[in-house]
Amino acid sequence: MFGFKEAGIVGINKRNLDFVLAHNRRKFYPNADSKLKTKEIALSLGLNVPDLFANIRYQYEVKQFEDIVQPYDKFVVKPDRGSGGDGILVIIEKVMAGYKKASGNIMSRQETRYHLQNMLSGMYSLGGHDDTIVIERMVEFDPIFDEIAYQGVPDIRLIVLEGKVLMGMLRLPSKASDGKANLHTGGVGVGIDMDTGITTTAIQRNRYIDVHPETNKPLTGRQIPYWKDMLDMATKMQKASGLGYIGVDIVLDKNKGPMILEINARPGISIQIANQCGLLSRV
Ligand SMILES: Nc1ncnc2c1ncn2[C@@H]1O[C@H](COP(=O)(O)OP(=O)(O)O)[C@@H](O)[C@H]1O
Ligand SMILES: [Mg+2]
Incomplete structure (x- = not known):
């Protein structure tokens, strides 16, 4: 293990004070906190x-879910104001019994409706307030990741501070993470050399x-x-969001190339462990 202090590791308190509070103005939070807003940007x-x-x-719209997703075989359902992969359903197939998730487990229609109701009432969302549900196309990831992605779509997390990308990490779904790449769901984080990628x-x-x-x-x-x-996409998003310090999640679609998945105003700090390097040494 490398020494935390020497490496300039930013802990959660320092992140909140010197990065999030110091660089992110309240009024711009919605640009990151709502996935719909981020998409627009x-x-x-x-x-x-x-x-x-x-x-x-x-x-009342939850009853219509089956009709809403009728045209699609695969799709992702997520709370508009969610984070950390919480509540997200990656649906890879519709089957007789309901919906098959990335893990292969099937959710019945009843369970799915219950999950959607909870999502609307804010169970998986920032602050626990009422939320809305985003249903979007499932990304078909680039085969370049075939060997190291398991049942889900990898993403690339980039940390941007005032126009500069400080650090990056490739995140890979695992058996534990149920189609999501977020680290706390059990995803794998891989550091990235900034110069070469x-x-x-x-x-x-x-x-x-x-x-x-x-x-x-x-x-x-x-x-x-x-x-x-x-790197270019991430800095553009940072500038347009009005926020000085963000984490940008990018996915690589096999047909359309890199896509913006979402941005975060309070990005996690484990990226430093994956990179064996502290954020302070990059500022
Ligand atoms: N449209 C999608 N297609 C495939 N996988 C997705 C999609 N949206 C999200 N995921 C998976 O779920 C993870 C979390 O999604 P994200 O939109 O970043 O929400 P959160 O704010 O919860 O991190 C992604 O890293 C990815 O692995
Ligand atoms: Mg994310």
Whole structure:
């Protein structure tokens, strides 16, 4: 293990005070906290995003869910103001018994409706207030990640401070994470060399690993395609959001290339562990 202090690691209190509070003005929070708002911003910049299929806003609309998703075989359902992957359903197939998730587990129609009702009442959302439900196209990820992605779509997390991308991490779904790449769901985080876009060291649940826990393929030494474009997209999003310090999540679609998935006004700090490097040393 490397020493935390020496490496300039930013802890949660310092992140809140010196990064989030110091650089992010309240009035711009909605640009990051609402995924719909973030989509609008990205589109206004000419950046790609996963297509929006529907937005469910009221409890009575939950009854219509089957009709709403009728045209789509695969889709993702998420709370507009969610975070950390909480409440997200990655649906890969409709089956007789209901909806099949990325993990292969099936949710019955009844369970799904209950989940949607909870989502609307804010169970998975920032502050626990009422929320709306975003239904969007499931990203078909680039085969470049086939060897190291398991049942879900990887994303690339970039930390941007006032026009500069400080750090990056490739996040990979695992068996535990049910189609999501977020670290606290059990996803794998892989550090990225900023100059080259090549992956370095990896963690799962804060432990260092060399190979993907399910596929057993090496995590290190992989080139992230479109790396320079991604850096550019992330800084554009940071400027347009009005927020000085954000985490940008980018997914790589096999047909459409890099897409903005969402941005975060309070990005997590484990990215430093994955990179074996503190954020302070990059400021
Ligand atoms: N449209 C999508 N297609 C495929 N996977 C998705 C999609 N949206 C989200 N995911 C998966 O869920 C994870 C979390 O999604 P995200 O939109 O970043 O929400 P959160 O704010 O909860 O992190 C992503 O990292 C990805 O693995
Ligand atoms: Mg995210």
